[in-house]
Amino acid sequence: MxxxxxxxxxxxxxxxxxxxxxxxxxxxxxxxxxxxxxxxxxxxxxxxxxxxYHQPAATQVPVIIDLDEKSLAELGQWPWPRYRVALLLKYLTAYGAVAVASDVIFSEPDRTSPMVMQADVRRELHIDMRFEGLPRDLMDYDRLLAYNLKDGPYTLGFDFSRDRAVANNDCCVRPARTAVLSPPGAPSPHDCLPEGDRMICPIPVLAEAAPESGFITITPDLDSVYRRVPLLYSHDGQIYASLALATLMQATGEKNIIIKMSPVGIESIKFNDVVVPTDAGGQMLINYRGPMRTFEYISAADVLARKLAPGSLRGRIAFIGTSASGLKDIRATPLDPGFPGVEAHATIVDNILSKQILSVPxxxxxxxxxxxxxxxxxxxxxxxxxxxxxxxxxxxxxxxxxxxxxxxxxxxxxxxxxxxxxxxxxxxxxxxxxxxxxxxxxxxxxxxxxxxxxxxxxxxxxxxxxxxDALSLDGQEKNITIQFSDVRNFTSLSEKLSPTQVTDLLHDYLTPMTRIITENEGTLDKFIGDAVMAFWNAPLDIENHQEKSLRAALAQQRRLEELNKVFLEKYGFAIAVGIGIHCGPVRVGNMGSSDLFDYTLIGDNVNLASRLEGLTKYYGQKIVVSQAIRDACPDGHYFRILDNVRVKGKKEPVTIYTVYAPEEAEARRDELALHERAHQAYVDRDFETAETLFRQLRGYGRDTILCDLYIERCEHLQTEPPACDWDCVFTHKTK
Known part of the structure; x- marks a missing residue:
């Protein structure tokens, strides 16, 4: 090896x-x-x-019923009497809420109940206190709340804790009804889910009456930021649903949860045809929609005062929580260091309903x-x-x-x-x-x-x-013909191919192209990706170098037609090549650094040749040449005038042409003659006639880009005639 x-x-x-x-x-x-x-x-x-990249809330379903400062100021400090909580629940369903969840845990009996007050006074003051005219149902507010819970779409919250001092053992919340889809060798959900040691639950009379219950437990990441939430918890061999999940099930009427396992853990949780992707521990990434108050907040005082419009909560899911100072359940999130925990439950509901659930597959x-x-x-x-x-x-x-x-x-x-x-x-x-x-x-x-x-x-x-500096880099000034050629839209075409195919395509294209250049006594300067730069009349003097550059360009286009037949079969597409040719004085010689140099050209005429190649796409032509090339080659080729232009980076205008071999020019004689008439009418400012002739020319089905360009110009110039000193020159702003 x-x-x-x-x-x-x-x-x-x-x-x-x-x-x-x-x-x-x-x-x-x-x-x-x-x-x-x-x-x-x-x-x-x-x-x-x-x-x-976070997006605003995708649904308007979740709403926060806020135990805010206003509510405490108008109705007294928390905790409120349970009859008031019962009223709040009833009013929310009356306004149309399809489910109501409490982020507040009712873990202790209501000490304001008349029955409790009687017992306390009798025990501590030895006085029998009686309430005259008070209905029997109002003697125990906890039972009153429990009675109301039975009849509505309500979900109570509870928590998992490792603190023995705060946890209560007489917990009556019901576990979730789950089914497990498990491939061979997959672990048990209890081995994957977070496990709660102890539970902080609503008092038994409320827990037994509530149709649903869900845990509010959430654990931060290493940096104390809350990014994910467990949807299920394991405790004493039972599985419990989170508050958001239990509330959604209550709203949809779904009673069963399907846990899909994979060999490494939990893959997803499904209920009511909604699949929630999770990590191996059954945790869901929370797609936070923004900072605090991204979702609608409604003061609990306004609900109890019946200030909401009838039906204003129709079809919505209400979460009861608090933003009041001293009561606020604050969580740090990636979008807000002081995010209320109750709004996290609303965000989870929005994520699941919109199916915009973030996950790490x-x-x-x-x-x-x-x-x-x-x-x-x-x-x-x-x-x-x-x-x-x-x-x-x-x-x-x-x-x-x-x-x-x-x-x-x-x-x-x-x-x-x-x-x-x-x-x-x-x-x-x-x-x-x-x-x-x-x-x-x-x-x-x-x-x-x-x-x-x-x-x-x-x-x-x-x-x-x-x-x-003893190694001179100086060259000489000569009249050189420069040719630039480039494959159009090569980047987008190459995206359809593998790197190897791109390499093969370039090899199949560049080999015959460079061979044509050298056969016509040209010098290959460089490859620029899929582009080729070549020149004539250096390092050796070449007679009629402009003529030979034209022959090479026409031969390249003819050879490309043959290559495209192969490319269509091999790669599924053909390529188009634009060629620009210009001649003029440039500096030619060894150019480069003191360590490395290359035999090449520099000068303004090199830039002009490059710009002409760029104009082939703009005018829809295969070849674009300058006036200098036309003047140097008066015989043997047909030059079709395209435009008088001022290219980007140059002040002096130049007349540009495309060129045809004699046989092609003869085949298109009528069409080319019509073009000459149309262009002459354009130069003579007879824009109406020019437009008519260019439209006739377009009917030949060739050179549509060029015809459309002149039709658009003529329409514009008829509307806004040019100044008296108009020189027919079009200035290009881009390369």
Whole structure:
């Protein structure tokens, strides 16, 4: 194996490969162990997603009945007499609420009941106190409330606690009715669900009367922020539903919960055809909709005073809770450090009803693991084989793809796939290997200097080292014909292909194109992705170089028609190529840095040739040439005038043409003659005639882009005639 690696890779590459694999393995170990500091960092990334992409409440079903400062000021301090609570429940159902849940636990008897007061006075003061004219049903407010609970869609809250001092053992709340769908080898739900040691429950008379009950227990993450809620709890071999889940079941009339298990734990919870994805412990991520008061708050005092419009709560689910100072149940969330616990229950109901439930799917760790491998290994191989200037864009592209993919999962599928470990692996691998390459390159420079000392005089080496300007980069100024060609919409086309197919497509296209250039005595300057830059008349002088560049362009288009037949069969689409040609004086020679240089061109005419290639798409033409090319090639080709333009970055206008071979021009003689008439009418300011002729020209079914362009111009110029000094020049604002 070692010998095979030596044959496949150079020594420097083996060092980089070993370092890159080592960094990746270390990150995999951290991923598997999930250290606390990285776990907290991952939670902060999740919080950022939630803050940046959270949406407003999707339903108007939940409403908060607030035991606020106003209620306490008007009706007295909490706890209120239970008859008042009974009235509140009755009024809420009278207003149309389909379910009412209490986030307040009635864990102690009502001390304001007349019967309780009689007993206290008799025991402590030895006085028999009697109430004249008081109905017997009002002697015990707890029984009055219990009587009212039996007849309505009410859910009472209870809590799980590890504190023996506050927990009560005489708990009469009923467990949830559950069924379990479990594949072979899956654990029991009791082994996965959080387990409550003790319960804080409503007093038995209320717990037995309430149609439903649900726990309000929720545990924060390591940073004391509440991001998830258990929907089910296990206690003494029974399973209990959360307040939000129990209330939803009460509202829908559903009585059964189906727990779907997987080999690693709980996969989802289903009731009434609603599937709620959870983690392995049966916890649901809360898709918070905003800070406090995202949902509607109604003062309990207003409900008791009958100030609401009739039917104003029809079809809604009411949660009774408090925002009053001293009573507020505060929870820190990613969107609000002081979020009332009762509004968390409302948020859960909204999430489930809208089916906008955030989750981390069971395949997320696998995808994150693959992202780590890709980040580490791709970065390693890029740094092993590619130049530094070539790897920035691929790495940036990979980083953007990781982030955008994660965001896309979150926004479109409500799935959180963390890019953290992939980013850390990519970044640490890049930094480590870059430092190694830097060290190796410095070592290599010293080695090469010493090695060449055996072949060159030390004095010569010293002069070059001391005076790099001795290597002149100057060239010469010549009249050069420049050609730019580019595949249109190549980025979108390449998205349909694998990287290997993109490479094969470029090879199949570029090979014949460059061969045509060289066969016509052109010089290939460079490939710019799918674009090609070539020139004529350098380094050797070429006679009729403008003519040869035109022949090459026409031959390239003819060859492309043949290639497209293969591309359609092989890749499912054809490609279109735009070619721009211009000639003029430029500086040609060795251009570059003191260390590396390239034989190429610079000058304003190079830029103009590039702009002409860009105009092929705008005018819907395969080839666009300048006036200079037309003047240099008076015979042998037909030049069709396109426009007088001022390209971006240039002040002087230029007349541009497209070119046809003689046989094609003859075949389209009538059409081209009509174009000349139409364009001349446009130049002569006869825009009405020009528009009519261009519309006739469009009927040929070719050059529709060009015809539509001139039709639009003519319509505009008829409405807003140009100034007297109009020169027919169109200024392009973009490249």
């Amino acid at each position: 070692r010998e095979l690696l030596k044959r496949l890779f150079k020594r420097d590459q083996l060092i980089l490969l070993g370092a890159g694999v080592s960094v990746t393995v270390i990150m995999i170990a951290l991923f598997l162990s999930q250290p606390k500091f990285l776990h907290l960092l991952n939670l902060k990334i999740y919080d950022n997603y939630l803050r940046q 069971d395949w997320a760790p696998g995808l994150e693991f693959l992202g780590m491998l890709a980040g580490g290994l791709v970065t390693t191989f890029l740094l092993m084989w590619a130049r530094a200037s070539w790897i920035i864009l691929p790495l940036l592209g990979m980083g953007c793809a990781m982030w955008y993919g994660s965001v896309l999962f979150y926004r479109e599928q409500n799935l959180f796939i963390s890019p953290m470990y992939s980013y850390l692996t990519l970044g640490l691998t890049f930094i480590t290997l870059t430092l190694i390459k830097f060290w190796r390159e410095e070592t290599a420079k010293r080695y090469i200097h010493g090695a060449f000392a055996h072949y060159l005089a030390p004095s010569v080496i010293s002069q070059i080292m001391d005076n790099p």
